C-alpha cells in the first residue's frame with residue numbers, strides 16, 4: 634500500500650494536534666480551584682506623590698513616607 638503525500642503530512646499533523654488537545658484538557662482539569670486573589674488598592678499620596686499599594690480594603694490608607702491619609706485611586 635502506498636500512502637499519498639497528503640496523508641503523510643496529515644497523519645502526523647492530526648496526531649500532534651490531538652496530543653496537544655489531550656494535554657490541554659488534562660492540565661485544565663488538573664489545575665486546582667483557588668480563590669481569586671484579593672486585589673490591592675492603589676493609593677497616591679497627596680503630599681509627596683508616592684504611589685503605594687495596600688492589601689486591606691480600607692477607605693483611607695496612611696502614606697508610608699509622610700503618614701498622610703489618602704483615598705484609593707479609582708481603577
Ligand SMILES: [Zn+2]
Nearest residue numbers: 678681696699
Ligand atoms: Zn506621602
